[in-house]
Amino acid sequence: MEITAAQYERIAPxxxxxxxxxxxxxxxxxxxxxxxxxxxxxxxxxPARFGNWHTVYTRMNRWSxxxxxxxxxxxxxxxxxxxxxxxxxxxxxxxxxxxxxSRGGWSTKIHMVAADARTAIxxxxxxxxxxxxxxxxxxxxxxxxxRPGLSLLMDxxxxxxxxxxxxxxxxxxxxxxxxxxxxxxxxxxxxxYQRRNxxxxxxxxxxxxxxxxxxxxxxDVLFLGFISFALILDALR
Numbered sequence: 001m002e003i004t005a006a007q008y009e010r011i012a013p014x015x016x017x018x019x020x021x022x023x024x025x026x027x028x029x030x031x032x033x034x035x036x037x038x039x040x041x042x043x044x045x046x047p048a049r050f051g052n053w054h055t056v057y058t059r060m061n062r063w064s065x066x067x068x069x070x071x072x073x074x075x076x077x078x079x080x081x082x083x084x085x086x087x088x089x090x091x092x093x094x095x096x097x098x099x100x101x102s103r104g105g106w107s108t109k110i111h112m113v114a115a116d117a118r119t120a121i122x123x124x125x126x127x128x129x130x131x132x133x134x135x136x137x138x139x140x141x142x143x144x145x146x147r148p149g150l151s152l153l154m155d156x157x158x159x160x161x162x163x164x165x166x167x168x169x170x171x172x173x174x175x176x177x178x179x180x181x182x183x184x185x186x187x188x189x190x191x192x193y194q195r196r197n198x199x200x201x202x203x204x205x206x207x208x209x210x211x212x213x214x215x216x217x218x219x220d221v222l223f224l225g226f227i228s229f230a231l232i233l234d235a236l237r
Contacts, residue, residue: 001038002031009234014075015192016068022049024059034233037226040210040231059186065226073120073228080119088175088192089121090114090199091133091139091158096207098215110227111135113143114131117198118205120231125220132157137166150221151189153196164214206230 003052008027015026026033032050036043046053063069091150095110109130113121114120122142124136136158151170154163166172180184207213209230 001034003019003034003233003236010236011072011075011232014068014072014109023053029059033060033229037209037211037229037233040214040216042216047095060225068156068172069225069228069232076232077119077121077237080235081115084116084119086115086150086194088115088153089172090135090153090196092155092196092199093126093135094203094205094207095128096213096215107133108223110206111139112199112203112223114199114202115190117201118154118234120202123224123227125224130161133160133163137163140170140172142165149173151175153199154192156198205234 005027006025008030009199010085012026018026028051032046032053035041035050036046036056036173039045043053043057048055050056079173093109095107095109097109098106109128109132110123111126111132112123115121122139124135124139124142136154140152140163148171150172151161152167152174154174156165156177156179159178164174164176176186177188178194207228209226211217211226212223212230213225217226
């Protein structure tokens with residue numbers, strides 16, 4: 001798989017303008033990063049046809065740290081949200097194993113809010129042993145106030161009072177099953193709750209890339225960059 005010229009044109013305005021005698025174009029670098037993401041190889045293992053591996057690594061490192069990858073992700077995300085009728089969003093997490101010890105130990109959690117099976121809205125990382133609810137509240141706070149009544153689909157990991165109250169304060173309508181131990185359980189819309197499987201399907205897309213299925217990067221910023229990159233590729237298809 002490679003990014004085509006037509007696909008590249010959709011994101012070219014968001015990428016840095018290249019000036020001077022540049023040996024590798026942005027498109028060439030993107031396709032080299034794609035190879036690393038798919039194969040999970042070391043940067044030094046990048047085939048010679050993609051150019052100097054260190055140039056590619058340096059570009060990916062710089063783009064991840066200065067927000068270029070994030071801007072491309074946000075650009076395509078806005079396009080996708082305009083196309084769909086946003087009736088609900090879902091929040092969940094998934095665990096990936098680390099190759100070597102990272103800040104989160106031997107595993108990392110990816111937390112995400114998604115609009116459907118193809119549209120991620122925002123995401124973050126936490127150590128693998130961390131509870132979902134605190135990181136979930138950080139994501140909701142990052143999103144800020146929403147259109148009143150927008151359904152927020154969550155599993156029981158987020159059913160605590162603090163998370164539900166924050167969601168309500170931001171304008172969401174929490175759709176979450178209560179724990180069986182609740183003295184006063186609440187009713188919830190079971191039909192719309194079935195859509196929560198969409199975020200689980202979305203998680204499978206970036207985890208199809210070897211570089212994400214198993215975490216190679218010790219630095220969060222590079223691992224987040226690869227997650228954004230995988231979601232960008234999915235949006236371009």
